[in-house]
Amino acid sequence: MNWDIERTQKTPIYQSIMKHITQNIQNGQLLPGQKLPSERKLAAIIGVNRSTIVRVMAELEAKGIIKRQQGSGTMVNDDKWGLSQEPVVDWHQLIQGQQTDEHQLLMTQIKEKSQEEGVIDAYTGELPLDLVPAFDLPQSNWRDFIEADKNQDALGYFPLRQAISNLVAQDYRFTLPVEHLMITSGGHQAIFLIVQALLNSGDAVAICQPSFLYALNLFQTAGIRLFGVPMDEQGMRLDFLENEILKHRVKLVMLNPTFQNPTGTTMSLARRQALIKLCQTYKIPIIEDDAFGLLPFDKRTNVPPLKKLDPQNVIYIGSLSKIIGSTTKIGWISAPLAVLEKLSIARQDLDLTLSIFPQVLANYALSDVTFQDKLASLRAQINVRMTYFLDLIGQDFTCHRPAGGFYVWLKLSTDTLTKKQMDAFLSAGILCLPSFVFGDKTPAIRLNIARLNRDEIKRLVEKLQELKQVGIC
Template identity: 35%
Template structure:
């Protein structure tokens, strides 16, 4: 990202004016289009807002931009010899389309993290850099010869990776399968996207845990699905509700995350597991089982997934490396009946022509290597350590204002705020204090909940992060 040069003799505002003029002339901001706000530009360029105001004044005096009261600053139409008719109305295109944008809270969090790298991050659902097996992967990449062919790979994914997953799934997840039942995806996100786009039709009803990570994904709405809520308590989702939901709404599919659910961290009890399978089978309903966190079990005894007790193949199982190794690999997988795998592989070809072979090869080597098991052990210990730091900090800073259950695995802590607070105001105040989290309403719950991810922040940031959050919270309920 370009920044003005403070050593340069030319005043900052002139440098900024020149830079904006250049970007306009490149077509980045076509005639008639809206420029970023003064506040946003000032944050991006690392200058005072007044400097941006001066730069805009300069551009305005040259006729390059126009300020319209109430609608921000636009690139001038006349200057560039264009009438509004001549330039596509890009704004309308950007706002059109049937695919919905991300939720405002999530876009705000991303924007804040992009602009201020010193924010403490309790929002991003991923591992901190030091927990990823970076050294191991670097070693594997330099030790192993590169595959001899760099073309499109099989639509279901690179065969050696699927073979390695057959062994992994048997050994670590108790799932017996063959490579022809496996589809490699770029992560759980793409698995869910393929399912919602290709196996369901607009108007179809689906049952989703409440709260659930799924509510943070506009893809369900983009696909025109009707979402029905299954309450989650301390034992996990309550399956009994499915029967009545199905009676009323003709449910087509059930989405669940039984082990260390995102965001609540709960573990579905044994009894509920059999109940869930029984009801689904009775109604002939497929279950989509998302299983990203099982191997983070802090006791080191990962609970088996529902898929391991699915004799009649009613489960589409989703796994990934993102939460147990590195999200930057972008490697996930699905295990499903063959007809489903074939259909989704065909659709994925149309969307992106499949994944790069390079990270697939790296993932296959990592799974088969002697690095994998020690990596998991270290990961579990570190996550447990970070969880304890978070619990300690919350007990110290907010004993009177927050309630939570302590999760036995996963990345997240789900907290109830005892006093009523406005989600949006709390998030803005927290950003001001230098910390981000995800408001619970993003996951479909009522306001008054907060999800803290303790995997992403560095261990030494967790205490100070909660101090900042506590300041923000006390500021608001004062």
């Protein structure tokens, strides 16, 4: 096959190579299943760096045009490519994405079950209405919001950024400069922007295993490779992390070290310091998701965020959604100015506008003189519910005792966790998330105890004990 690539000044060379390969598949010069030259050989033939060919192959694989098999090399995807001038898009694969049918079916079943009376909803990752702090809002009209919008720039509403900076200074005793803060529509948008702006298809990201990040489709959609790192009682295992860094050229380490989702584990100070040192050695940035950091049961035992320990190399994500309700959708990113500029441009390119309304409402809440008292009351109420659950469950199950946040990671006494078992949980009216959603094979479930009142917690424990007696859990 002819590998003479048409080169133009306006088109990056990797795009020209991608176009050349795609056109030759379309016109039948490259046939389904046909093996392509190795990356090294192809780079020599075309006269480019091997890294260029690596990027070409990663993007073509993400589009489903080629496929790679260990030990067999790279070949044209064995479908309808090459049979006509206009290849047929595999809409089924595009819609289905990376999640298995089993995962999708389970999520659908849980959502349908949540509409029934009397179910125990330990699944939803939000506070119940009775725990959401109530703040009195000042009288305002439409013009007030229009006027407030004048205080918003590409990084968000300035008074809210200042209020967040003050909150962090009060709770964590360190400073997030206002000029280094960008408001987002919740923590998930913050992660989405980081993926879009800082990563390319084929990049490797190290995360904890288990982790809620496995449940986010945005990584699969962007072609990002996630590598799970085992955890112990102190957090992410750094010996395993270093192995992943050396094997897969990890570009970012992304984790939520405080009251981790789903396990509730908090990374120790010594482990945090060692993590920072390891990432500094390999020059790898850390993305710290601190969604639950404001919810310790005892502030005296709170461990400082990674951002406080290493302000320059940690991108910090915070959120108010776990405190004042998800409908407000307020999160933030603290990062170096150059990174914030890139994230801001990505948001504008994606047309992810940031409404002034939730920002003003969040600023009202943070500026309320009762905010700290209500936050302390919220922590205490969650702690009461968590203590009641753990006291009732006793020695019947193995579960980590979290020092804050919403979740309990309850390990089952069975060797596996199957769909049949999850069906039994649903039939018993227990809504929860299984370990495999979080990329883990350990038979365990995540329970949002903060969401349950005293009666619901009692019924939950009774039902779990009944299911254990019949060998379900």
